[in-house]
Amino acid sequence: MNQPQIIDLESKKPLLIDPDRPIYLDYQATTPVDPQVLEQMLPYLTHDFGNAASRSHAYGWTAEKAVEKARQQVADALHADPREIVWTSGATEATNLALKGAAHFYSGKGKHIITLRTEHKATLDTCRQLEREGFEVTYLEVQEDGLLDLKAFEAAIRPDTIIASVLFVNNEIGVIQPMEEIGRILRTHKVLFHVDAVQALGKIPVDVEAIQADMMSVSGHKIYGPKGIGALYVRRKPRVRVEAQVHGGGHERGMRSGTLPTHQIVGMGAAAELAVQLMDADAQRIGKLRDRLLKGIQDRVEETYINGSMEHRVPHNLNISFAFVEGESLIMALKEIAVSSGSACTSASLEPSYVLRALGKSDELAHSSIRFGIGRFTTEAEIDATIELIAGKVGKLRELSPLWEMHLEGIDLNSIQWAAH
Amino acid sequence: MAYSEKVIDHYENPRNVGAMDKDDSGVGTGMVGAPACGDVMRLQIKVNEQGIIEDAKFKTYGCGSAIASSSLVTEWVKGKTLDEAMTIKNSHIAEELELPPVKIHCSVLAEDAIKAAVEDYRSKQGAGHSHAEVAAAQVAH
Secondary structure (H helix, E strand, O other): OOOOOOEOOOOOOEOOOOOOOOEEOEOOOOOOOOHHHHHHHHHHOOOOOOOOOOOOOHHHHHHHHHHHHHHHHHHHHHOOOHHHEEEEOOHHHHHHHHHHHHHHHOOOOOOEEEEEOOOOHHHHHHHHHHHHOOOEEEEEOOOOOOOOOHHHHHHHOOOOEEEEEEEOEOOOOOEEOOHHHHHHHHHHOOOEEEEEOOOOOOOOOOOOOOOOOOEEEEEOOOOOOOOOOEEEEEOOOOOOOOOOOOOOOOOHHHOOOOOOOHHHHHHHHHHHHHHHHHHHHHHHHHHHHHHHHHHHHHHHOOOEEEOOOOOOEOOOEEEEEEOOOOHHHHHHHOOOEEOEEOEEOOOOOOEEOHHHHHOOOOHHHHHOEEEEEOOOOOOHHHHHHHHHHHHHHHHHHHHHOHHHHHHHOOOOHHHOOOOOO | OOOOHHHHHHHHOOOOEOOOOOOOOOEEEEEEEEHHHOEEEEEEEEEOOOOEEEEEEEEEEOOHHHHHHHHHHHHHHOOOEHHHHOOOOHHHHHHHHOOOHHHHHHHHHHHHHHHHHHHHHHHHHHOOOOOOOOHHHOOOO
16 A cells, blocks of 8 residues: 655654654644645745745745745635635634624624534634624534534524534544535525534545535644644635734735745645645545554444444544543553543543533543544554554453443443432 | 653552452442542452451542552551551542642542441441442542
8 A cells, every 4th residue: 555654854764653652643633744745835934935925026926926826726625716715824713714704794784603512612712702792602502423403503593693603524523514505504594604624624525615615714734734824715706704803914805914924825735735636545545544443443342432423424533432441541541642532631620522522422431532533644553553552451441440340240330329529 | 641650650550459249248348439520439448357457459440640549548558457547648648649739639539438448347347247338338529
């Protein structure tokens, strides 16, 4: 199999397979910059350092040309027009600009916004802020498999609804929402559609026309590009207006001021083009690895629960709960694997993943969930080592667990009156 | 979360993991915590005729600090009388394991587990060797 690798330029050794570092299975958190992308970025830090806003000399023209090429690359990846792409510092800023910018501009038409309980924090926290400003937000429940109920969605639309924001692919459980149906409903009701496509781009086809998106947030560092760069797609026909959130110089047609980071923009453009080129091959290879991981775990470990639909899901994600082991001890046991947990046990008050809670999972199962994010540089050997580790460590923790012992004795844990904590 | 070396040692090499017959009149069982809170500790002590704890076993569902706290107390209670065991305080456990402030509740739970196990043993003795239910040995904390 033709496996892409990141090679150290001097030693010629693969950089990502390092016995001294944990196996990286957190590709939904971030990705390394693909070497092909890095190569294109470097000249713009040194030789071609000009400011794209400098209209009076060749340094500026060179930078502007690079920025516009990247804009075309990102537009192509989304099936959009380059004039519809606004550079931002990342997807969080893009989502802030989309929701606050459109809410402020269209507040005369209405003050109601619809979103989902399982959205990324960039959307949820922005909506909270808009609530403080007097907007009203409906946070829709999802079904047990993480998918939106279209009937409930349509029923939530009111005459004063101005925007709906939906996460294309969920960052924790990888489920794909029925975006075309959502887009059709929203267009019928003349409600603006913002799509958080951060986890979709490069994994599945993203087409702003097919889903009738009005605004779409994307990020560089989830698609093997650099951190600190993102973009907001803003539809021109029919024209969507957003009020600027960052002022000073009128860059990006007044929607987002600030000197453009040429090298990062070049990186995001190159990464977007590469992500679309490699999408099918990546998805096929990664899908095989994911199936191997799932089968390996299920063959070796009992009492595991998959979180989120397997049918409507990107192949790059697997989210599993391990019953009768506690989340933080599981993460501690898995220090040789870099994964994310549904448990945020950094404080005394344990707060399980709100996404898994929205799926109706118990606190215990939410705590003991692991998100495996498989990516372009994951190898079969890494997957096999992961299966070994999981089977061994979960087994060890269950040996230690009084709950597992009770389960084996056939005691229903729900029948026990646990003391208040 | 940065753990102390002692926590990591107990977590990786837990002492006295296991179960004893909870219906044995010489065994006291204390189970504290709740799954929804992320910690359940079960401490069992075997008390000889001289009233000395001659063996202790534990099983814990919980974070590394919870596992380490319960592992540590099984070492500490062995060889002690019941009254001596009851003097073990969460502050001693937290100090020994260098627990960070957010993990103090693990040491509190371990202290509660000792008390629950001793109370269970005593109630069995006082009640003429009646079988105490595991759930009855729980204490609020």
